[in-house]
Amino acid sequence: MKGSVSSVNLNIEERLKEKGMALPDAPKPLGAYVPAVISGNLLFLSGILPLRDGKLIRTGRAGLDVTLEELREDAAQVVLNALAVVKQAIGDLNRLERCVKLTGYVASAEGFIEQPQGINGASELLFELMGERGQHCRSAVGVSILPLNSPVEIDFIFEIDKC
Amino acid sequence: MKGSVSSVNLNIEERLKEKGMALPDAPKPLGAYVPAVISGNLLFLSGILPLRDGKLIRTGRAGLDVTLEELREDAAQVVLNALAVVKQAIGDLNRLERCVKLTGYVASAEGFIEQPQGINGASELLFELMGERGQHCRSAVGVSILPLNSPVEIDFIFEIDKC
Amino acid sequence: MKGSVSSVNLNIEERLKEKGMALPDAPKPLGAYVPAVISGNLLFLSGILPLRDGKLIRTGRAGLDVTLEELREDAAQVVLNALAVVKQAIGDLNRLERCVKLTGYVASAEGFIEQPQGINGASELLFELMGERGQHCRSAVGVSILPLNSPVEIDFIFEIDKC
Numbered sequence: 001m002k003g004s005v006s007s008v009n010l011n012i013e014e015r016l017k018e019k020g021m022a023l024p025d026a027p028k029p030l031g032a033y034v035p036a037v038i039s040g041n042l043l044f045l046s047g048i049l050p051l052r053d054g055k056l057i058r059t060g061r062a063g064l065d066v067t068l069e070e071l072r073e074d075a076a077q078v079v080l081n082a083l084a085v086v087k088q089a090i091g092d093l094n095r096l097e098r099c100v101k102l103t104g105y106v107a108s109a110e111g112f113i114e115q116p117q118g119i120n121g122a123s124e125l126l127f128e129l130m131g132e133r134g135q136h137c138r139s140a141v142g143v144s145i146l147p148l149n150s151p152v153e154i155d156f157i158f159e160i161d162k163c
Numbered sequence: 164m165k166g167s168v169s170s171v172n173l174n175i176e177e178r179l180k181e182k183g184m185a186l187p188d189a190p191k192p193l194g195a196y197v198p199a200v201i202s203g204n205l206l207f208l209s210g211i212l213p214l215r216d217g218k219l220i221r222t223g224r225a226g227l228d229v230t231l232e233e234l235r236e237d238a239a240q241v242v243l244n245a246l247a248v249v250k251q252a253i254g255d256l257n258r259l260e261r262c263v264k265l266t267g268y269v270a271s272a273e274g275f276i277e278q279p280q281g282i283n284g285a286s287e288l289l290f291e292l293m294g295e296r297g298q299h300c301r302s303a304v305g306v307s308i309l310p311l312n313s314p315v316e317i318d319f320i321f322e323i324d325k326c
Numbered sequence: 327m328k329g330s331v332s333s334v335n336l337n338i339e340e341r342l343k344e345k346g347m348a349l350p351d352a353p354k355p356l357g358a359y360v361p362a363v364i365s366g367n368l369l370f371l372s373g374i375l376p377l378r379d380g381k382l383i384r385t386g387r388a389g390l391d392v393t394l395e396e397l398r399e400d401a402a403q404v405v406l407n408a409l410a411v412v413k414q415a416i417g418d419l420n421r422l423e424r425c426v427k428l429t430g431y432v433a434s435a436e437g438f439i440e441q442p443q444g445i446n447g448a449s450e451l452l453f454e455l456m457g458e459r460g461q462h463c464r465s466a467v468g469v470s471i472l473p474l475n476s477p478v479e480i481d482f483i484f485e486i487d488k489c
Contacts, residue, residue: 029464030442030466031442031443031445031446031449031464031466032446032449032450032453033428033449033461033462033463033464034461034462034463035463036463037424037426037427037461037462037463039367039368039424039426039483039485040203040366040367040368040485041202041203042202042203044426044427044463044483045463046463046464046465047464047465047466047467098200098202100200100202100207101200101207102196103318103465105465105467107468108307108308110307110308111308112308113308113309113310113311113312114310115309115310116193116194116310117194119194120194120195123194123195123196124195127195135196135197135200136196136197136200137196137197137198137199137200137207137208137209137318138192138194138196138209138210139209139210139266139268139316139318140193140194140210140310141210141268141306141309141310141316142270142306142307142308142309142310143306143307143467143468143469143470144306144307144434144436144468144469144470145434145436145437145438145439145468146439146441146467146468147439147440147441147442147466147467147468148439149439153465153467155429155463155465157202157207159202159203203366204365204366205365205366261363261365263363263365263370264363264370265359266481271470271471273470273471274471275471276471276472276473276474276475277473278472278473279356279357279473280357282357283357283358286357286358286359287358290358298359298360298363299359299360299363300359300360300361300362300363300370300371300372300481301355301357301359301372301373302372302373302429302431302479302481303356303357303373303473304373304431304469304472304473304479305433305469305470305471305472305473306469306470307469307470320365320370322365322366
């Protein structure tokens with residue numbers, strides 16, 4: 001079991017390469033908190049924004065300033081940042097047993113109800129990178145506004161091996 | 164202990180019958196995620212909407228399109244859907260040790276501040292069905308808009324037996 | 327290890343005194359739920375409002391009715407209330423191993439994006455009172471409206487010793 005877990009997870013960074021992607025630097029917290037906390041074999045991450053090279057890819061609300069396709073791209077960037085935080089926290093993505101839970105907050109204009117389709121940009125990338133172990137449960141909600149005027153913020157719970 | 168746990172939990176489906184209710188089919192995910200994930204003895208559910216026969220009972224925001232009484236009914240429907248997801252995930256509601264946590268998101272019009280009273284529709288039904296083991300902690304917040312224009316979305320953490 | 331944990335945590339009530347603060351009475355739930363639930367060595371709290379002597383310090387939205395400095399003060403009050411709930415739930419703050427996760431909901435006016443700076447009022451106080459063990463991960467989001475028209479609501483996950 002342990003062997004197969006490791007071999008599956010070894011693929012995350014390889015799969016990123018195959019997709020022409022790379023782990024970014026882990027984003028720095030925006031306040032007096034830490035990016036990740038381990039309790040037992042749960043790894044909790046702080047809410048993550050779609051920062052790229054230290055800046056939001058774009059700002060504003062889905063359905064007004066941000067299209068669904070842009071929201072999907074932002075959600076995928078959040079996953080890259082999340083994996084960077086995980087690597088920083090536990091040293092090795094091989095230690096990820098699975099993704100347990102995502103909570104996706106989408107800054108939403110009046111009438112925008114496609115939060116699930118937007119957050120799919122994150123969920124689909126997790127599945128591509130982690131296979132079955134990337135299958136998670138999820139809530140997606142529309143909020144009025146997010147830090148830095150970000151279109152999306154996602155927090156994550158992962159399960160890691162016990163060592 | 165195990166015995167009393169089982170006998171308490173056996174009552175959930177019986178109590179539903181007594182109340183003239185039945186477990187619906189588990190709702191299907193709206194995106195690239197799964198309805199439930201088990202990690203250790205925690206069972207995390209995805210955010211659940213008040214779907215009935217595959218459709219929302221109603222749409223819109225509490226305090227504008229949706230009355231408090233309707234919101235309470237919606238929240239109770241969410242519990243039925245959640246228990247259907249639990250049964251699908253672990254096979255037997257007897258395995259539920261307790262409900263740990265609810266997060267209730269209420270699509271709220273300007274000035275609507277009765278999120279707790281609305282989410283009580285879920286909390287009270289859990290207590291009626293599960294007794295002490297249905298007592299949970301809870302957050303209730305007002306959000307601008309939810310997937311499918313649902314009035315409410317609730318996510319759940321349950322504790323299950325270890326087997 | 328256990329020894330050092332206890333000695334660190336013993337300081338919480340002492341440090342409160344040094345700062346001229348005291349644990350308030352634990353706030354009562356606003357609905358059909360309980361203030362705290364223990365599962366394994368995780369302690370989940372219900373969403374907590376900045377009540378003082380049974381009343382909100384103020385009402386309204388950050389960026390409109392509530393300044394950033396007031397929001398910070400409200401967030402600090404939430405921490406005092408949370409610690410009161412913890413003490414009620416586990417009897418002794420010495421049993422706190424660490425703060426794992428905060429989710430901060432800020433009722434936000436159009437254009438207010440300083441949710442992180444506001445929730446820092448909670449995070450900084452936790453760090454002052456608990457030191458390294460107060461370091462947590464965190465999400466901060468802007469919502470349209472909160473129960474009782476509160477400017478802020480925070481929920482907490484703590485880790486406690488197993489006994």
